[in-house]
Amino acid sequence: MAAMPARWDLEVDVVSIGSGLGGLSAAIVAHDQGASAAVLEKAGKLGGLSGFGGGEVFVPANEPMLALGLEDTKEEGRQYYEFIGAGFQSQPHQEKLLATMHEAVGYFGEKAGVRWKACQGLPDYYYPRAPGSKASGRYLSVDLFDAKTLGEWQQKTWLTPIMPPGALHEEMYAWGGLAKVTTWDYELLGKRIAEDLRTFGPGMMGYFVKAAVIDRKIPAFTETPVRQLIADENGRVVGVRAEREGKDFFVRAKKGVILAVGGYDHNKELACMYEEFPDWNGVFPAYLDGDHMVLGPELGAAIASVPPTNLALFYGYQIPGEEVEGRPFWRSSWEGGCPHAIWVNKNGERFCDESFYKEYQPEIRKWDGKRQEQPNTDIHLIFDGNYRERYPLGSFMPGQELPEGMVVVADTPRELAQRLEIDPDRFENTLERFNANAEKGEDPDFGRGSWPWAIRLVGDQDYPNPLLGPLSKPPYHAVRLRPVSVGINSHGLKWNLDAQVLHVRGNPIPGLYAVGNSAALVDLGGGYQSGTSNSRAITWGYVAGRHAAAQA
Amino acid sequence: MPEAEYSTTAQLPVPVIWEFVREMDNWAHFLRGYQSHEKQSDTDSVWVLKGDVGMVARTVKFQVHIDEWGEPSLVRFSLKGLNEPMQGGGEFRLESHEGGSAAAEEPVKLGWFARFVRWLYQLFAGKTERATPTAATPGAAVTRLRFQLRVQPGGPMGPMVDALMKPLMLPVAEELADRIMAELERRHGQKP
Numbered sequence: 001m002a003a004m005p006a007r008w009d010l011e012v013d014v015v016s017i018g019s020g021l022g023g024l025s026a027a028i029v030a031h032d033q034g035a036s037a038a039v040l041e042k043a044g045k046l047g048g049l050s051g052f053g054g055g056e057v058f059v060p061a062n063e064p065m066l067a068l069g070l071e072d073t074k075e076e077g078r079q080y081y082e083f084i085g086a087g088f089q090s091q092p093h094q095e096k097l098l099a100t101m102h103e104a105v106g107y108f109g110e111k112a113g114v115r116w117k118a119c120q121g122l123p124d125y126y127y128p129r130a131p132g133s134k135a136s137g138r139y140l141s142v143d144l145f146d147a148k149t150l151g152e153w154q155q156k157t158w159l160t161p162i163m164p165p166g167a168l169h170e171e172m173y174a175w176g177g178l179a180k181v182t183t184w185d186y187e188l189l190g191k192r193i194a195e196d197l198r199t200f201g202p203g204m205m206g207y208f209v210k211a212a213v214i215d216r217k218i219p220a221f222t223e224t225p226v227r228q229l230i231a232d233e234n235g236r237v238v239g240v241r242a243e244r245e246g247k248d249f250f251v252r253a254k255k256g257v258i259l260a261v262g263g264y265d266h267n268k269e270l271a272c273m274y275e276e277f278p279d280w281n282g283v284f285p286a287y288l289d290g291d292h293m294v295l296g297p298e299l300g301a302a303i304a305s306v307p308p309t310n311l312a313l314f315y316g317y318q319i320p321g322e323e324v325e326g327r328p329f330w331r332s333s334w335e336g337g338c339p340h341a342i343w344v345n346k347n348g349e350r351f352c353d354e355s356f357y358k359e360y361q362p363e364i365r366k367w368d369g370k371r372q373e374q375p376n377t378d379i380h381l382i383f384d385g386n387y388r389e390r391y392p393l394g395s396f397m398p399g400q401e402l403p404e405g406m407v408v409v410a411d412t413p414r415e416l417a418q419r420l421e422i423d424p425d426r427f428e429n430t431l432e433r434f435n436a437n438a439e440k441g442e443d444p445d446f447g448r449g450s451w452p453w454a455i456r457l458v459g460d461q462d463y464p465n466p467l468l469g470p471l472s473k474p475p476y477h478a479v480r481l482r483p484v485s486v487g488i489n490s491h492g493l494k495w496n497l498d499a500q501v502l503h504v505r506g507n508p509i510p511g512l513y514a515v516g517n518s519a520a521l522v523d524l525g526g527g528y529q530s531g532t533s534n535s536r537a538i539t540w541g542y543v544a545g546r547h548a549a550a551q552a
Numbered sequence: 553m554p555e556a557e558y559s560t561t562a563q564l565p566v567p568v569i570w571e572f573v574r575e576m577d578n579w580a581h582f583l584r585g586y587q588s589h590e591k592q593s594d595t596d597s598v599w600v601l602k603g604d605v606g607m608v609a610r611t612v613k614f615q616v617h618i619d620e621w622g623e624p625s626l627v628r629f630s631l632k633g634l635n636e637p638m639q640g641g642g643e644f645r646l647e648s649h650e651g652g653s654a655a656a657e658e659p660v661k662l663g664w665f666a667r668f669v670r671w672l673y674q675l676f677a678g679k680t681e682r683a684t685p686t687a688a689t690p691g692a693a694v695t696r697l698r699f700q701l702r703v704q705p706g707g708p709m710g711p712m713v714d715a716l717m718k719p720l721m722l723p724v725a726e727e728l729a730d731r732i733m734a735e736l737e738r739r740h741g742q743k744p
Contacts, residue, residue, distance in 0.1 A: 161607035182708045190711035321611030397707050401635050
């Protein structure tokens with residue numbers, strides 16, 4: 001803990017550490033409640049992980065979906081969240097999340113000008129099997145955001161390399177999803193890019209940044225990492241010691257400090273310890289390095305966890321020479337779910353439904369106790385000539401030369417297996433069995449094609465089973481895949497229903513809050529659904545901002 | 553098609569600048585994102601550059617062909633992406649002016665968007681290598697270097713990549729031309 005400074009460089013009521021959805025939600029609400037607020041951001045841009053993602057906000061029975069005539073109830077939403085929690089959730093946290101999220105999302109629509117839209121046509125992950133699941137409308141996203149309204153912040157807000165710039169969710173699905181990316185309306189996207197009309201995470205965070213720093217003039221400081229929290233003699237957090245231009249920058253927070261720095265994907269030590277992987281790679285920028293797991297515990301904050309088994313872990317690859325923010329960029333891979341593609345492990349065998357990550361995620365963590373290894377952590381995406389003619393690989397379109405060193409190519413499956421040092425007999429058997437069933441549109445081994453969410457995202461509707469097609473046309477290709485995370489971690493700070501961080505003794509630490517992915521996912525429990533990360537960030541940011549602003 | 557044109561002047565005679573520009577080894581490393589180049593013949597070379605397309609930096613390999621070698625004042629070239637669907641071209645053009653006249657000329661007129669992009673670039677990239685050329689000494693040789701570059705992305709994503717690249721073109725052209733002239737001035741004692 002830092003000593004009380006002789007003077008403060010800035011004095012406000014509430015300080016948000018981190019400028020993602022949780023941090024900005026808290027700052028906006030605190031400001032609207034009459035408190036002064038400031039935002040400290042470690043990166044050179046505002047928006048955090050939320051600005052780098054898909055910008056989906058999962059809210060059952062949301063107003064835009066009901067306005068479209070889509071049927072849903074809050075009770076069905078509760079059933080679905082309970083299914084996701086699988087008994088690992090904190091019931092009071094989940095109940096308050098569900099009881100508050102509509103109010104919070106509605107608040108930012110009304111007071112912050114966020115133009116929410118319901119994504120039509122995108123099912124819940126577990127539709128139709130989970131109780132309370134729905135086929136369409138629960139994901140909120142934003143309408144086009146005009147980034148020119150951000151003024152000086154236009155160039156200091158995150159864009160994302162993982163979503164097509166300028167496209168809306170419903171357009172992406174209407175154009176045929178990722179499998180049909182060659183026929184999307186790029187003229188339209190080009191026009192929107194030229195006008196800097198943003199969508200997905202960058203669009204959503206555009207609205208929140210504008211509401212905070214432009215409309216409310218909340219001061220925001222980029223490249224200002226917080227090094228320590230400052231507490232008074234009673235243990236109340238009263239400010240922070242940040243670093244700005246190489247010097248200490250002391251900020252007093254008279255009512256509260258909001259920890260909203262995301263997870264710890266890029267802290268190898270924490271990730272290895274908590275996610276139980278010897279190697280951990282993240283899709284998102286390097287700023288997600290677990291500051292909250294140091295700042296909080298330094299004052300006695302407790303750590304809480306949910307099982308890591310079924311959160312949000314994917315397979316990914318790197319394209320040689322491709323970088324984001326000066327670092328090699330991990331792309332999460334969806335290609336294995338398309339027709340004419342499969343994954344095989346080092347045994348030359350399929351091991352999952354490649355199209356549905358909720359199904360394959362636990363398989364990534366599988367442990368072979370006899371061989372003392374994880375057989376599914378180092379695998380290969382396999383595809384044939386049919387795939388290359390139809391679908392892209394990352395941003396490489398059909399027919400476009402693939403980078404040297406990324407892809408192994410062979411004329412026959414046997415030759416490919418030999419090059420990959422995989423048992424060729426077993427690999428050929430795997431392909432023969434998959435192909436024979438794929439010709440019939442079936443996958444009796446793993447049920448590929450049975451999840452509407454996966455079909456919507458990567459399916460090719462030209463096929464009887466949109467996710468299945470045989471690998472029968474040379475040449476055969478292989479790309480090495482490794483597990484990659486998207487910032488949804490199993491451990492975080494322990495917190496109460498006011499979003500206050502809890503001490504290891506169980507009492508709240510006065511003046512300290514945690515929201516977003518810095519707060520352990522105890523309100524979700526044993527599973528994850530896309531968009532819940534954002535809905536909980538908004539909701540608990542809203543709760544924390546109000547609570548902090550109300551402090552004496 | 554994303555394109556940019558930039559011109560700048562130096563108080564040096566055309567032959568001096570030509571001697572420098574004609575040999576690509578002299579200035580290749582001034583090109584933003586330069587990784588390597590390889591001369592294949594008098595007219596052909598392969599260049600490897602790292603450039604931004606939106607958020608992502610990609611390594612792009614270009615085949616460059618000299619279409620016109622107008623010694624001592626013009627090099628016109630065409631380029632073709634070897635690993636990305638792109639093509640384009642450009643030119644270096646040297647123009648001699650009477651002492652003092654070039655610096656007094658109207659600068660190349662830029663649209664509001666180009667000026668805005670240049671301002672942003674200078675703001676965020678901290679580009680301050682070469683200020684506006686100083687007024688020429690009366691009677692001294694003054695040469696204007698014009699650099700023009702155009703790149704047309706192809707493939708289904710072409711219109712999108714086009715929009716992502718457009719804001720980057722002018723800074724690339726400006727940076728290369730300015731760096732060349734700054735190096736020449738340094739070599740010939742025009743500036744420290």
